[in-house]
Structure formats: C-alpha cells, structure tokens
Amino acid sequence: MIDLKKKNILVTGATGGIGSSIIKKLNDYGANILASGTRLEKLEEIKTKFNNNIKILKFDISQTEKIEEFIDNASKELGNLDCIINNAGITQDNLAIRMSLEEWKKVIDINLTSTFLMCKFGVKKMLKNKNGKIINITSVVGHTGNLGQANYTASKAGIIAMSKSLALEYAKKNININCISPGFIRTAMTEKIDEKFKEAIISKIPTARLGEPEDIANAVLFLASNLSDYINGETLHVNGGMYMA
Numbered sequence: 001m002i003d004l005k006k007k008n009i010l011v012t013g014a015t016g017g018i019g020s021s022i023i024k025k026l027n028d029y030g031a032n033i034l035a036s037g038t039r040l041e042k043l044e045e046i047k048t049k050f051n052n053n054i055k056i057l058k059f060d061i062s063q064t065e066k067i068e069e070f071i072d073n074a075s076k077e078l079g080n081l082d083c084i085i086n087n088a089g090i091t092q093d094n095l096a097i098r099m100s101l102e103e104w105k106k107v108i109d110i111n112l113t114s115t116f117l118m119c120k121f122g123v124k125k126m127l128k129n130k131n132g133k134i135i136n137i138t139s140v141v142g143h144t145g146n147l148g149q150a151n152y153t154a155s156k157a158g159i160i161a162m163s164k165s166l167a168l169e170y171a172k173k174n175i176n177i178n179c180i181s182p183g184f185i186r187t188a189m190t191e192k193i194d195e196k197f198k199e200a201i202i203s204k205i206p207t208a209r210l211g212e213p214e215d216i217a218n219a220v221l222f223l224a225s226n227l228s229d230y231i232n233g234e235t236l237h238v239n240g241g242m243y244m245a
Contacts, residue, residue, distance in 0.1 A: 002029055002221060002222075002225045002226075002227060003029065003030065003225075004026060004029040004030050004031035004221075004224065004225065005029075005030035005031070006032075006082075007031045007032065007082045007083055007224065008031075008032045008034075008078035008079060008080045008081055008082045008083070009026055009031045009032065009033050009034070009078075009082060009083040009084070009085065009224060010033075010034045010036065010074045010078065010081060010083070010084045010085065010122075011023055011026070011033060011034070011035050011036065011085040011087060012036045012037070012059075012061060012084075012085065012086055012087050012088035012118070013036075013037060013087035013088030013089065013137075014035035014036055014037045014043065014046060014056075014087070015035075015037040015038075015039050015042035015043060015046065016037075016087075016187065016188075016189075017185070017186075017187030017188055017189070017213045018087060018137070018182070018185060018187060018213045018216050018217070019035075019037070019087050019088075020046065020213070021212075021213035021214050021216065021217040022085060022087065022213075022216065022217045022220050023035055023046060023050075023054060024050075024217065025214065025217035025218065025220065025221050026217075026220070026221065026224065027050055027053060027054065029221060029225075031224070032055075032078055032079075033053075033054050033055065034054075034055045034056070034057055034074050034077055034078050035047075035054050035055070035056050035057075036056070036057050036058070036059050036070075036074070036088075037058065037059075037088070038058065038059070038060045039058075040056075040058045043056040043057075043058060044056065055077050055078065057070075057073060057074060057077060061088050061110060061114040061115075061118065062106075062109065062110045062114060064109070064113060064114055064117055067114065067117040067118060067121060068117070068121045071118070071121040071122055071124075071125060072121075075125050080129065081122060081125045081126065081129075081132065082126075082129070082131070082132055082133065083132065083133040083134070083135070083224050084118060084119075084122045084132075084133075084134045084135070085135050085137070085220055085224070086115045086118050086119070086134065086135070086136045086137060086159075087137045088110075088114075089110065089111045089115075089137070089155075090106070090107060090110050090111065091107065091149065091152050092106055092107050092151065092152075093148040093149055093152065094148060095147075095148050096150045099150060099151060103151060104150075104151045106151075107151035107152055107155050108151060108154065108155050108158075110155075111152070111155035111156065111158075111159070112154075112155040112158040112159060112162070115136055115159055115162075116162055119134055119136070119162070119163075119166055119177065122134055123166070123170055123175060126170075126173075126175050127170075127173055127175070130173065130174055131174040131175065132174075132175045132176075133175070133176045133177075133178075133223065133224055133228075134163075134166075134175070134176070134177045134178075135178055135179070135180060135220055135223050135224060136159050136160075136163050136177070136178070136179045136180075137179070137180050137182065137216070138156045138157075138159050138160050138179045138180065138181045138182075138235065139152070139153075139156040139181060139182060140181055140182065140183045140184070140237070140239045140242060140243050141153045141156065142155075142156030142157040142159070142160055142181065143157070143160075143181065143237075143243055143245065144243055156181075159179065160179050160181070160235055163177050163178065163179050163233065163235075164233045167232045167233030168233065171232050171233075176223075176228065176229070176231065176232045177232065177233065178223050178228070178231060178232065178233065178234050178235070178236065179234070179235040179236070180216060180219045180220060180223065180235070180236050180238060181235050181236065181237050181238065181239070181243075182211065182215075182216050182238050182239065183205065183210075183211055183237075183238060183239025183240055183242045183243070184201050184202075184205070184210050184211065184239070184242070185210060185211040185212065185213055185215070185216060186210040186211065186212055186213070187213060190210060198210075204242055205239070205240040205241065205242045206240060206241035206242070207240035207241055208240075209240065210240075211238060211239065211240055215238050216238055219236050219238050222236075223236065
C-alpha cells in the first residue's frame with residue numbers, strides 16, 4: 001500500500017500540465033508538498049485549489065547561482081527533504097544549421113545544468129537524513145532524437161546519463177535516483193501542435209493515442225513510494241509503446 005503521509009516532496013515545474021497532475025496525485029496520497037515554478041499567480045491558484053495544503057515557493061531554476069539557497073529554503077519550508085521531482089524544463093526548437101549558440105546553451109543550461117545542481121544540493125540534504133529519492137523527468141526524444149530539437153534531446157539524454165552516475169555514487173547512502181521518460185502527453189503545449197503532425201505522431205504510438213498527464217503522475221507516485229525502494233539508476237518509459245527500450 002502506498003502511503004506518503006510522512007514524505008516531504010519538492011516539485012519543480014509545478015504549474016504546467018504534467019506538474020499540476022503530479023501535485024494532485026501526491027496530494028491524494030498524503031504527501032507534504034512544496035510546489036515551485038516561475039509564475040506566482042499560478043502557484044497561488046494551486047494553493048487555493050488544494051485548500052492551502054500545498055506550500056509554494058516561486059523560483060526560476062535558470063538562476064543557477066541561487067539553486068543551493070533555493071534547496072535550503074525548500075528544506076526549511078518542508079521541515080525536511082525526502083524527495084525531489086525535477087520536472088521544470090524548456091524547449092527552444094530550431095534546425096541545427098539555424099540554431100544559435102544562445103539557443104543551444106539556454107536549453108542545456110536550464111534543462112541539464114540546473115537539474116544537475118538541483119540533484120547535487122538535494123543529495124547534500126538527503127545525506128544528512130541517510131535516505132532520499134530524486135526523480136528526473138526526461139523525454140522519449142532523449143532516446144530517439146527529434147527534428148529541430150538537437151539542444152532539447154541532448155539535454156534530456158544528458159539527464160539520463162547523469163542520473164545513472166549519481167545513482168552509482170549514492171546508492172549505498174540509501175538515495176535512489178531515477179528518471180521518467182514521457183512520450184507525447186496531452187498538455188497545453190501538445191494541443192498547439194498542427195493536427196496533421198499530431199496525427200503523424202499518434203500513428204507511431206501502438207496505443208494510438210497521446211498520453212495523459214496522470215500517466216506521468218502515476219509513474220511519479222510509484223517511484224516516490226516505498227514500492228520502488230530497490231529501483232535505482234533506471235528510466236521508466238511512459239509512452240504508449242512509442243519507444244521500447
């Protein structure tokens with residue numbers, strides 16, 4: 001039985017479709033949650049929606065020099081730090097020959113470097129507690145590649161390899177570090193995709209549909225719970241069979 005009542009969990013990128021679904025799922029199972037994102041008004045909406053059960057903290061993970069302070073503040077706000085869900089990230093698509101160095105660096109810096117620092121300073125807190133879990137949200141295209149996303153796919157593939165290395169380093173300290181790799185999920189972002197392109201994507205998915213944010217939230221729930229205690233350095237693929245590792 002899953003019970004998160006004594007778990008203090010930080011969720012970044014909490015205001016998006018996947019992030020808000022993760023918040024709901026963890027709240028349903030009793031977790032003590034701190035939701036973080038860049039839009040204060042959206043965070044306030046989350047707090048109101050859950051009758052002030054959810055703590056909020058505005059932060060932009062692109063501010064790499066402030067991540068250690070952010071982790072300190074999050075830990076103080078929660079009273080401890082048992083689990084981190086690194087869900088925040090960006091895209092800035094372009095064909096490789098047109099992609100500027102700025103476009104490349106911005107996506108790598110936010111998606112990969114900031115996630116590394118979140119893990120680094122999160123692990124420091126967890127070492128004191130002698131346990132913890134980190135769940136990094138990656139993407140199916142980090143395994144398959146994708147047109148116009150050399151920067152994004154590199155950042156997501158980098159998170160997967162980085163997570164394996166961190167899992168090796170801290171497994172003996174009772175810290176589990178895993179990834180969830182979503183396929184194409186029905187969110188505000190995918191709703192903007194041209195219908196013909198969307199049909200082409202769905203034609204490659206054996207289940208013949210886009211995933212739902214709750215599909216990712218269910219995977220997060222599993223990895224955040226005691227049911228996954230012997231899983232470390234792994235990537236859980238949630239893509240309807242689009243990519244079978």
